[in-house]
Amino acid sequence: MAVLEIRLFGDPVLTQKSDPVTRFDAELARFGDDLLETLRSAYGVGLAAPQVGVLKRMFAYDIPPNEETGEHPFGVLVNPVITRWEGEQDGEEGCLSFPGIYYACKRAMEVTVDAVDVRGQPLQVEGDGLLARCMQHEIDHLDGVLFIERLSRGDRKRALKQWREREFDLEFEGIAPHLHRSDLTIKPDKTL
Numbered sequence: 759m760a761v762l763e764i765r766l767f768g769d770p771v772l773t774q775k776s777d778p779v780t781r782f783d784a785e786l787a788r789f790g791d792d793l794l795e796t797l798r799s800a801y802g803v804g805l806a807a808p809q810v811g812v813l814k815r816m817f818a819y820d821i822p823p824n825e826e827t828g829e830h831p832f833g834v835l836v837n838p839v840i841t842r843w844e845g846e847q848d849g850e851e852g853c854l855s856f857p858g859i860y861y862a863c864k865r866a867m868e869v870t871v872d873a874v875d876v877r878g879q880p881l882q883v884e885g886d887g888l889l890a891r892c893m894q895h896e897i898d899h900l901d902g903v904l905f906i907e908r909l910s911r912g913d914r915k916r917a918l919k920q921w922r923e924r925e926f927d928l929e930f931e932g933i934a935p936h937l938h939r940s941d942l943t944i945k946p947d948k949t950l
């Protein structure tokens with residue numbers, strides 16, 4: 759398994775539409791494992807293939823275990839499609855491609871996702887709360903849609919300004935032309 763490089767906002771791959779997966783082989787299974795390992799090493803909740811520069815319709819998710827029920831949803835979904843939406847939630851959301859930036863974002867409270875696994879076997883995931891938020895966020899990535907596009911106009915402007923200032927600060931200090939994850943605080947259960 760390998761930890762892959764996560765692409766940051768500004769990388770053109772993040773605004774492209776991903777292609778459906780048609781080949782289910784050992785290479786795809788390995789890529790699924792890498793995606794999950796990369797997600798865990800970044801302390802995120804979800805990570806879509808285009809975030810590591812691969813334009814395939816698939817994502818990894820890993821929701822923190824529920825202390826009461828012991829439930830711990832995680833896995834890799836390939837060719838996911840939302841087939842049911844219900845209710846609404848409004849809460850803070852962030853993205854591994856926008857490290858350190860969090861804004862309130864409205865999403866459906868519950869969704870059902872039809873997908874296949876890395877071997878091409880059909881599966882269905884029903885989720886509410888954070889899992890539902892995560893699946894909606896990741897499927898947006900597969901269509902080249904970033905969470906800032908789901909924010910109110912004012913918040914989107916503030917998020918972009920915050921991003922530019924941060925990038926500028928780091929360049930100015932000569933740290934790097936790009937942000938480093940270690941320079942920023944990641945909120946473990948809000949970064950998708």
Ligand code: ZN
Pocket residue numbers: 852853854855895899950
């Ligand atoms: Zn994201």
